[in-house]
Amino acid sequence: MSSAPQAKTPATRSIEGKETPVLLTPGPLTTSARVKEAMLRDWGSRDPAFVALSQGVFDRIRALSGGTAEDHVCVPLQGSGTFAVEAMLTTFVGAGERVLLLVNGAYGHRMADICRKSGRAVEIYEVAETEVHDPAEVSRRLRLDPAIAFVAMVHCETTSGLLNPLEDIASCVRAEGRWLLVDSMSGFGALSVDMSGLELAAMAASSNKCLQGVPGLGFVVCRKELLEAARGRAPSVVLDLQAQAAALANGGQWRFTPPTHVIAALDAALAELEEEGGPPARLERYSQNLATLLSGMDRLGFQPALDPARQAPVIASFVEPADDWFSFETFYEALRARGFAIYAGKMTGRGTFRVGVIGAIDSLTIEAFLTATKAVVSEMKQKVIS
Structure with missing residues (x-):
């Protein structure tokens, strides 16, 4: 199966500070120049x-x-x-x-x-x-x-x-x-x-x-x-x-x-x-995006809301940390300032937020998001300590 050309994805260009963020959402989503x-x-x-x-x-x-x-x-x-x-x-x-x-x-x-x-x-x-x-x-x-x-x-x-x-x-x-x-x-x-x-x-x-x-x-x-x-x-x-x-x-x-x-x-x-290889190739790319996201968020201490066996490679929900340092509004705005837009959660009974893995993005996009998330988490924790 073919993969999406990485040179054409948002992950391969600097996005920090841009007015148009990468949309890590389930749609509307980041589209190609074409x-x-x-x-x-x-x-x-x-x-x-x-x-x-x-x-x-x-x-x-x-x-x-x-x-x-x-x-x-x-x-x-x-x-x-x-x-x-x-x-x-x-x-x-x-x-x-x-x-x-x-x-x-x-x-x-x-x-x-x-x-x-x-x-x-x-x-x-x-x-x-x-x-x-x-x-x-x-x-x-x-x-x-x-x-x-x-x-x-x-x-x-x-x-x-x-x-x-x-x-x-x-x-x-x-x-x-x-x-x-x-x-x-x-x-x-x-x-x-x-x-x-x-x-x-x-x-x-x-x-x-x-x-x-x-x-x-x-x-x-x-x-x-x-x-x-x-x-x-x-x-x-x-x-x-x-x-x-x-x-x-x-x-x-x-x-x-x-x-x-x-x-x-x-x-x-x-x-x-069609050029990517149809739905099977697109599913493969999205699945790679999801795997990169889940492993990276796990390293940062974020837990998924779903059993991985029931997780679709479309959008993932993560449980909001109960610690004092976390505020979704602050988290969202800090990521947005770094060029990434995510979604608030919709699950009832628990605080969650959502990160999409579909659109004109690849695993490099997700890795860039994880780098930004790591920096945001560090800053938010540091503010609580200080």
Whole structure:
């Protein structure tokens, strides 16, 4: 597998004191110069060249998902990834149907909020933020309730960085004759998703995470026959996937103004993904980033919040030290001044912070971050002593 060219990553240049930090987050994330440059051109939304560009982007995304041209379609939507998740849930889950939500973090809870707000009946199977769901329990719940037509899950829960067992859950849902809806927002493009092999109903993701594009575009890859069966089901005008797909199939025109620059940037980002060696090569790079991060943070005394066996190579949560010297706000600002932006934690019941390992970065970037972190920790401890 090929690796990303190190000469093009932020780690190979001096970044201290720069106004634009390296984003060690789960998205928006650090993008390449090539992706940024793709946004310098203006596109007419009805221009045949743009129609061809966007259709090519969506066909490549569908292929990356393991979907076939005969059975699957990629339906784009303006907005963040949550727009795509809401569109997926409210288009496919009918008003008289129930959906079983697998929750172990904030993004599972967000799906529950969407369903309740839109009047979709839900059953929630929740486990701790550090745990994964038991496929046998999923099967048991499905057998007890024939009204459950769909199961919905988060592939990589960016609350913590937890990797959920997509293949195991898909297998038990398929065995019970139900359909699985997947939020693979922070996984798609690196973590394996096989629409055909896993017989998924739909998968939602976005342009600005493992695909390494910029924010502004969500999309849902779904089965064509299920999408057609959902005609008229969505309670929203703008989030109706079936209506959007029908419009795009009729000459490639969006129903509403498309994010032209975002799509052009995604076209460039997909080219970079292909040149890198596809999702397996990207996963290898991210995994190397994660290994470098975990070992370096361990040397500095920071403990991961998750069992390494459940840690996705996307973003890692670390437990905040209980010592007097540590303040997340001070820690964040000192790292930001040295050219690195991290995320506050989202886990409940304990203080954590998060460091992402995705984007146009490599292990050299992570090593530079660790050097900066070591200096920040030393300074913070010294201030307490003095």
